[in-house]
Amino acid sequence: MAELISxxxxxxxxxxxxxxxPSKQRRMVGPFVFLDHMGPADFAPGDGIDVRPHxxxxxxxxxxxxxxxxxxxxxxxxxxxxxxxxxxxxxxxRGIVHSERESHEAKAGAHRMDGLQFWVALPEADAETEPAFxxxxxxxxxxxxxxxxxxxxxxxxxLGMSSPVRTFxxxxxxxxxxxxxxxxxxxxxxQECAAYIIDGAIRTDEQSFSxxxxxxxxxxxxxSATANTRLxxxxxxxxxxxxxxxxxxxxFSTERIKQxxxxxxxxxxxxxxxxxxxxxxxxx
Numbered sequence: 001m002a003e004l005i006s007x008x009x010x011x012x013x014x015x016x017x018x019x020x021x022p023s024k025q026r027r028m029v030g031p032f033v034f035l036d037h038m039g040p041a042d043f044a045p046g047d048g049i050d051v052r053p054h055x056x057x058x059x060x061x062x063x064x065x066x067x068x069x070x071x072x073x074x075x076x077x078x079x080x081x082x083x084x085x086x087x088x089x090x091x092x093x094r095g096i097v098h099s100e101r102e103s104h105e106a107k108a109g110a111h112r113m114d115g116l117q118f119w120v121a122l123p124e125a126d127a128e129t130e131p132a133f134x135x136x137x138x139x140x141x142x143x144x145x146x147x148x149x150x151x152x153x154x155x156x157x158x159l160g161m162s163s164p165v166r167t168f169x170x171x172x173x174x175x176x177x178x179x180x181x182x183x184x185x186x187x188x189x190x191q192e193c194a195a196y197i198i199d200g201a202i203r204t205d206e207q208s209f210s211x212x213x214x215x216x217x218x219x220x221x222x223x224s225a226t227a228n229t230r231l232x233x234x235x236x237x238x239x240x241x242x243x244x245x246x247x248x249x250x251x252f253s254t255e256r257i258k259q260x261x262x263x264x265x266x267x268x269x270x271x272x273x274x275x276x277x278x279x280x281x282x283x284x
Contacts, residue, residue, distance in 0.1 A: 005214040015041040029194040030236025034119030048107040051100040054280040056092035058250035063088040065115035074098035075270035085138030093129035148179035158187040171236030178225035193235035200229025
């Protein structure tokens with residue numbers, strides 16, 4: 001039986017997001033410890049996403065848009081605008097600071113923002129790796145097209161494809177379009193797998209699910225689309241040990257999280273070139 005996960009609405013940078021992971025039912029799926037659906041949000045001219053500089057340790061972030069554009073800046077000096085279908089992959093490792101805003105051009109007119117952000121925990125042995133960032137245009141990402149099912153692999157390995165994104169543990173993330181009446185076997189049955197339905201509806205075993213549902217599939221679950229559907233499939237090897245997630249920090253050590261918190265409060269993290277006039281304070 002598939003397990004249904006309930007999302008919660010949160011406020012982030014002036015707009016509402018749906019937080020799907022972590023949840024009371026599930027702390028992680030494979031290495032994925034966090035999933036936010038940002039939007040869809042409609043902005044008037046002059047308004048938009050404005051997430052001030054903030055730190056991370058012990059994880060990689062995967063940002064992916066359906067609509068709109070987002071300007072990524074980080075303490076390594078990267079400044080990249082992400083568009084629908086592209087992948088931003090940032091590895092925090094021992095520590096990085098980034099901001100997520102919009103360009104002048106994006107904010108100048110009425111516009112919509114809609115997308116996903118995942119956090120992927122780093123294995124304990126790689127938690128203090130050097131921070132890094134990579135941007136991958138949608139045309140660089142492998143695609144799988146079979147009889148009304150169209151899949152783009154964002155990261156990891158699945159359906160016989162391998163993404164150019166550098167990961168630190170076995171995993172996969174797929175953007176899938178399915179025409180009504182088509183079926184798809186569950187990818188990587190030896191790994192954990194979740195499906196987040198963006199639009200449409202699917203049926204697996206004797207259960208039906210629709211847009212907004214996040215479900216964790218069992219090892220035997222294939223599924224079929226009962227309407228034209230877009231969904232995300234993601235997961236990876238089961239982790240026998242769950243890392244701690246406190247604010248923006250992921251670690252297997254509570255002492256390491258405490259140190260990162262003290263470092264941020266004391267201003268010891270590196271600054272973002274060109275975006276160092278404000279920041280998100282450490283929550284009390």
